[in-house]
Amino acid sequence: AQSVAQPEDQVNVAEGNPLTVKCTYSVSGNPYLFWYVQYPNRGLQFLLKYITGDNLVKGSYGFEAEFNKSQTSFHLKKPSALVSDSALYFCAVNQGGKLIFGQGTELSVKP
Amino acid sequence: NAGVTQTPKFQVLKTGQSMTLQCAQDMNHNSMYWYRQDPGMGLRLIYYSASEGTTDKGEVPNGYNVSRLNKREFSLRLESAAPSQTSVYFCASTGTSGMLIYNEQFFGPGTRLTVL
16 A cells, blocks of 8 residues: 655744755555645645656745655755745645545744 | 635534535546545545546545535535544545546645534
């Protein structure tokens, strides 16, 4: 069975510093990986995805993610965090058209 | 273009009561999904409909039923609500073309359900 793990429940960073939200996956076959963001009392919004090709994927709001096949990781990154980036972030893998989500990481960016 | 809409936004039920959560999308998507979100557990798939006229169980289908009313609408029914069904429910849709494994899903704003 395919699965996704987000090892950190919470990540705290200072505004202007780089941020990383970690995700590791376990799949059979090619991984199709996604990142979503959830702001308080809102639905999930798509940030970016890796299907094939370049290992560095760029997405919305200045976010990017690096696919690393040898480490089975797909970490979300941003060079300079904003207070408005504070939200809940989910990594997911697509299994036959169905998304399997990690448990989520709460990102807190302080001024 | 409203995207994915859900009604109601909030609902409180007593144990044993029934209710239907409504979902509609205006993006001409083929596939629709119902998830529940619980703290520390991410989102878990309840049921999905790969295309109009089909429905399939997801990871946590017990206690729920679904109806794909037409291409736009996908409803979730709780026949006899239990406190364990207290959760936030999200509907999502995807797929106008191409393979579903490549496509991102679009989510509604959610329904916050409390069962007493």
